[in-house]
Amino acid sequence: MATPSHRRSLRKRRTLLASAAAVAATGLGASYFVMSANAEAVDLYHQTLAAKDGWASSGTGTTGGTKADAAHTFTVSTRAQLVKALGSASDTTPRIIKVKGTIDANTDDSGKKLSCANYASGTGYSLAAYLKAFDPATYGKKLPSGTQETARKAAQDKQKKNIVFRVPSNTTIVGVPGTKAGILGGSVLVQNVKNVIIRNLTFADTQDCFPQWDPTDGSSGEWNSNYDSVTLRGVTNVWADHNTFTDAPTFDKTEATHFGRKYQVHDGALDITNGSDLVTVERNQFTNHDKTMLIGSSDTDSTGKLRVSIHHNVWKGIVQRAPLARIGQIHLYNNVYDTTTVNGYAPKYSLDSRAKAQVVAEHNVWKLPSDAKVAKLLSGDGTGSVAGGGNLVNGTTTDLVAAYNAANSSKKIKTTVNWTPTLTAGLESSVKNLPTSLATSTGAGVLS
Secondary structure (H helix, E strand, C coil): CCCHHHHHHHHHHHHHHHHHHHHHHHCCCHHHHHHHCCHHHCCHHHCCCCCCECHHHCCCCCCCCCCCCHHHEEEECCHHHHHHHHCCCCCCCCEEEEECCEEECCECCCCCECCHHHHHCCCCCCHHHHHHHCCHHHHCCCCCCCHHHHHHHHHHHHHHHHHEEECCCCEEEEECCCCCCEEECCEEEEECCEEEEEECCEEECCCCCCCEEECCCCCCCEEECCCCCEEEECCEEEEEECCEEECCCCCHHHCCEECCEECCCCCCCEEEECCCEEEEEECCEEEEEEECCEECCCCCCCCCCCCEEEECCEEEEEEECCCEEECCEEEEECCEEECCCECCECCCCCEEEECCCEEEEECCEEECCCCCCHHHHEEECCCCEEECCCCEECCEECCHHHHHHHHCCCCCCECCCCCCCCCECCCCCCCCCHHHHHHCCCCCCCCC
16 A cells, blocks of 8 residues: 555656646647746756757756855845855856845945945046036047046946956856845856856846947947846856846836937846857846847857857847847747837847858747838848748748848848757747747746
8 A cells, every 4th residue: 555655746746747748738848847847846956958958058068056065055135145155256166046035236245225326426427527528519429538438437347346246157046936036237247157057037227327428339329338137258058047137127218318319228138249159048038128139249259159049038128139149050949029119118120130140040929010010020231141930920920031131122131051950959830829828937937
């Protein structure tokens, strides 16, 4: 006769099998079940990227800090605790960092709230003085230089020391379920390291208090800010999963206009640059943001690298760069794009392929307002490629490149690429129900 504990075990196993069958019926695949089954079946903190799940599963795969010992396993809820847990960026000892609740990056070591005025204090910077010094009507169209620009940089450096969190190799950072885990106003920098996992976190309102005026940027000049919510720079094997990226609560429409241009305090949401390689970005939500994801820092970034898989993400209220891709081999599949205007964020385009980027975009879903044009979903410089098919626009299979090329007499997007995706675990070819399934299975706070 089975013991009570054995009967409980059998019931638990039947429940898990039933859950797996239910998930399989949705087409989300086994990897989603592993991440979404009950908490007793999953240890989020030691979980690694599944085999063949995008470029980050290449080589030895992405395991993050799964080998961390007790001394290198931390639970943090303040900025100071997070800094201490991260330690030195050169320390490759595996570590697991559990983020409990929302960490406000603009606080001092005692937890006191810091403002832009605190960072400017003692530097001699003021926005009013900066605007007076570099008004194009009197200063001209040249890069700012002089006392106020030096003061701006000094104030910016003070903020940078406070809000930028450098992540070492072999690190897993995961939000504790049920705690609204995330980082407010901070910038997570993953630079020249390898094997990093970032999951279940909300990255909100990463602001640069001191944008620089550049009158030479475009025909009318621009205010340019620093600090992405997450920056991947010169990294290898990174898995970004089930995170939410948003400008909330400070939307761009609330910012002032100076010199005829929006005073832009936000930079990228998740940028992948400077020869980064083998990255998988999956099941995130990107909302309320302008320049969302940049792959490749320049047209001469790093040939042979910048291999990125982007799948099962939701993009809503995004102006552009979803993503902007240069040079690399990018696989974009099973994403949902809602191109309605949200909180003043009016879409310009979704995908930009340039600098000979080799993009395969397949089985994605777009929702367009009635007055929007399919030809506006893509952008390019005439050297980038976009291959792939099975993309739906308002429920209809649509050739996005053909629509773009028909509307553009020059800078046409190429339709062939020099590679074939093979790391495609979880790829779904039937995607009509994808908007419904991803609405409740992506972003921070759904893992348990």
